[in-house]
Amino acid sequence: MSKNKEIAEIFERMADILEFLGDNPYRISTYRRVANILSELNVDVEDLVKSGKIHHIPGIGASSVEKILEYLRTGKISKYEELKGKVPEDLLELMNVPSIGPKTLKLAYERLGIRTKDDFIRAVRSGMLATLPGFGEKKLQNIMRGIELWEKSKERMTLIEAFEIGQEYLSYMKRLGDIIERIELAGSLRRRKETVGDIDMLVSAMHENWSKIHEHFVSFPDVKDVLLKGETKSSVVLKNARQVDLRTVEPHQWGAALQYFTGSKEHNIRVRDIAKMKGLKVSEYGVFRADTDQWIGGKSEEEVYALIGMQTPPPEIRENAGEIELALEGKLPKLLSLEDVKGDFHIHTNWSDGIGSLEQMVETAYHMGHRYVVIGDHSLSSKVAKGLDMERYKQQWKEIDRLRKRYEPLGFYILKGCEVDILPDGSLDLPDEFLAEFDFVVASIHTRFSQDNTYRILKAIENPYVNLIGHPTGKSYGTREGYPLDMDRVIQLAKETGTALELNTFRADLSPENVRKCMQKGVFIAIVTDAHAPAHLRYIELGVGLARRGWAMPELVLNTKDVEGIREFVYKKRKLLAAT
DNA sequence: GCCGTTTTCGGCCCGACTGTTTTCAGTCG
Numbered sequence: 001m002s003k004n005k006e007i008a009e010i011f012e013r014m015a016d017i018l019e020f021l022g023d024n025p026y027r028i029s030t031y032r033r034v035a036n037i038l039s040e041l042n043v044d045v046e047d048l049v050k051s052g053k054i055h056h057i058p059g060i061g062a063s064s065v066e067k068i069l070e071y072l073r074t075g076k077i078s079k080y081e082e083l084k085g086k087v088p089e090d091l092l093e094l095m096n097v098p099s100i101g102p103k104t105l106k107l108a109y110e111r112l113g114i115r116t117k118d119d120f121i122r123a124v125r126s127g128m129l130a131t132l133p134g135f136g137e138k139k140l141q142n143i144m145r146g147i148e149l150w151e152k153s154k155e156r157m158t159l160i161e162a163f164e165i166g167q168e169y170l171s172y173m174k175r176l177g178d179i180i181e182r183i184e185l186a187g188s189l190r191r192r193k194e195t196v197g198d199i200d201m202l203v204s205a206m207h208e209n210w211s212k213i214h215e216h217f218v219s220f221p222d223v224k225d226v227l228l229k230g231e232t233k234s235s236v237v238l239k240n241a242r243q244v245d246l247r248t249v250e251p252h253q254w255g256a257a258l259q260y261f262t263g264s265k266e267h268n269i270r271v272r273d274i275a276k277m278k279g280l281k282v283s284e285y286g287v288f289r290a291d292t293d294q295w296i297g298g299k300s301e302e303e304v305y306a307l308i309g310m311q312t313p314p315p316e317i318r319e320n321a322g323e324i325e326l327a328l329e330g331k332l333p334k335l336l337s338l339e340d341v342k343g344d345f346h347i348h349t350n351w352s353d354g355i356g357s358l359e360q361m362v363e364t365a366y367h368m369g370h371r372y373v374v375i376g377d378h379s380l381s382s383k384v385a386k387g388l389d390m391e392r393y394k395q396q397w398k399e400i401d402r403l404r405k406r407y408e409p410l411g412f413y414i415l416k417g418c419e420v421d422i423l424p425d426g427s428l429d430l431p432d433e434f435l436a437e438f439d440f441v442v443a444s445i446h447t448r449f450s451q452d453n454t455y456r457i458l459k460a461i462e463n464p465y466v467n468l469i470g471h472p473t474g475k476s477y478g479t480r481e482g483y484p485l486d487m488d489r490v491i492q493l494a495k496e497t498g499t500a501l502e503l504n505t506f507r508a509d510l511s512p513e514n515v516r517k518c519m520q521k522g523v524f525i526a527i528v529t530d531a532h533a534p535a536h537l538r539y540i541e542l543g544v545g546l547a548r549r550g551w552a553m554p555e556l557v558l559n560t561k562d563v564e565g566i567r568e569f570v571y572k573k574r575k576l577l578a579a580t
Numbered sequence: 581g582c583c584g585t586t587t588t589c590g591g592c593c594c595g596a597c598t599g600t601t602t603t604c605a606g607t608c609g
Binding site: 024025026027028029030031033034058059060061062063064098099100101102103104134135136138139142187198200228229230231232233235245247260261263265268269271272273275276277278281282283284285 | 581582583584585591592593594595596597598599600601605606607608609
C-alpha cells in the first residue's frame with residue numbers, strides 16, 4: 001500500500017473516533033478532507049515532503065502536516081495511538097453500516113455497555129437496543145436490514161459492473177418516454193472511478209410527473225428492497241445487493257443538479273466555497289444570489305461553472321486535485337476524449353482464451369468505429385489460457401490475411417499481434433526472430449505475482465520487438481494491489497526505448513497516479529480493453545475515462561495515432577535498439 | 581482543524597428522508 005493510502009486511512013480512522021467521541025464536527029470533517037486529499041493525490045506524499053510542497057496544499061494545514069511527517073519518520077501518529085485507547089475499535093466498524101451512525105453507537109456503548117460489533121448485533125436481535133429512548137420498531141428493522149446489507153456488500157463494485165447495471169437501469173427508465181426530459185448516471189460512475197459505491201441516477205422532468213417516475217424507479221424488476229421513496233429522492237437495493245439512488249429535478253435545474261450529484265464531494269465543497277466568496281450560493285437547484293436568494297442560472301453544468309467564473313472541468317478530474325485552480329485561470333488542459341480513439345491494442349479471440357471468433361471480434365471493432373485493432377492472443381506458456389505456439393500463430397495470420405482483404409478496402413486494419421508471456425527470468429516466451437514478424441507486440445507477466453517483478457519488466461522493455469507492457473503493475477481490479485514494482489524505473493526505461501505502458505480497462509491498471517507520471521515524463525500509454533468477447537470492446541469508453549482521471553493528453557495516447565502512426569512507433573523502437 | 585477580496589476569530593455546503601417527535605434529531609449523500 002502506498003504511503004498516501006496508509007496515512008489517509010489513519011486520518012479516516014481518527015475522524016471515526018472523534019465522531020464517536022462527539023468532538024467538534026468541523027475538526028472531524030477536516031480529518032476526512034485530509035484523508036480524501038491524500039488518497040486522491042496524484043503524487044507520492046513522500047515526494048511532496050521532499051520538495052516542501054506539502055506545506056502548500058489547500059486543506060492540509062500545519063497540524064496535519066506535522067502528523068504526516070511524524071508518520072513518515074516513525075511509522076506512527078501519536079494522536080491516533082492516543083485516540084485508539086479511548087474507544088472499542090471493533091465497534092467503530094459498524095459506523096459504515098447504513099442507518100447506524102456515531103450517535104447510535106455511542107448510546108449503545110454508554111447505556112448498554114456494548115463493546116464489540118458482535119455485542120451490538122446481539123443487542124439488536126435480543127431486543128435490548130429497543131429499550132433505548134428513540135428506538136422504535138421501524139428503526140430497529142432498518143438497522144437489522146443495514147447490517148445484512150453491509151455484510152453482503154462490503155466491497156464496492158468495479159467500474160465495469162456499475163456501468164452494466166447503470167446501462168440496464170437507464171434503458172428501463174427510458175421506457176417512460178417523454179415525461180423524462182433528461183436522464184443521466186452521475187456520481188463516481190460518471191467520474192469513472194475504478195470502484196463505485198452506489199449508482200446515482202438523475203432525472204429532470206416536470207414536477208407533476210415526479211411521483212410517477214419514482215414509482216417506476218422502485219418497480220425495476222431487480223429491486224429487492226426499497227430503502228426510501230419520496231417525491232424527489234428514492235433509493236433501492238437490487239437483488240445483487242447493489243444500491244441505486246434516484247433524484248428528480250425540474251428541467252431548468254438540470255445543470256446544477258448534475259454538477260452537484262457528479263461530485264466529488266471535495267470538488268463541490270470547494271466550488272461552493274468559491275461561489276460564496278463571489279456573493280453566490282450554489283445548490284443542486286441552481287446558482288443563486290446569496291443576498292436575495294434570486295435564481296440566476298443552472299440549466300447546464302457549463303452555465304453553473306461560468307457563473308462562478310470558471311471553466312467546466314471534465315467529470316473525471318473533479319477531485320479537488322488542482323483542477324479548480326486551473327479552471328479559475330481558464331487553463332484546463334485538453335484531455336483525451338473517446339472521439340480521439342482510433343483502435344484497440346490488446347484483444348483476445350477463441351484462438352486462445354477469448355470467446356469470440358477472430359471474425360466476430362474484428363466485425364464488432366469495425367462497427368464501433370475503430371480504424372484498426374491489434375489481435376493479441378496469448379503465447380504458449382499461458383497454458384490455462386490455451387496459449388498459441390508459433391505454428392498456430394502462423395495459421396492465425398492466414399485467417400487475418402483473409403479478413404484483411406475484406407476490411408482494408410473499408411479503411412479498417414487488422415494488425416497481427418500477440419500477448420507474449422514474460423517468463424520468470426524476464427525473457428520472452430517467443431524468440432526474437434519470430435516476434436519480428438508481428439506488427440505489434442504486447443508483453444505481460446502472468447506468473448509469480450507476489451515477488452518484485454521490476455527486473456522482468458525492465459528486461460522485456462529492452463527487447464526491440466516489445467511495444468507495449470501489458471497490465472504493468474499486476475493489479476487486480478480495485479482490490480489487489482499488484483506486485484512490488486519500481487514504477488519510476490519502468491517509466492524511465494519506457495521513455496528511453498520508445499515503449500508504451502498499458503492502461504488495462506479490465507483490471508484498472510495503470511492507476512491515475514501512474515498515468516499522470518507517464519504524462520509528465522512523456523511516456524506513451526495505450527488504452528486497451530483486453531476484450532475476451534465482442535461485448536467487451538465497448539468498455540474502451542471506460543478505459544478512456546480511467547485515463548482521463550490521470551489527466552491523459554491525446555498526444556501521449558497511442559490509440560490516437562492512425563495505423564501509419566502505429567507502424568512508425570514500432571519501426572522507431574526497432575531501429576533505435578538495433579543501432580545501440 | 582483550516583482559512584482569509586469584510587475576518588488571525590469565527591465561521592465552516594446544503595438539502596432530503598425517516599422515525600418518533602409535538603418541533604426535531606439522526607443519517608445520508
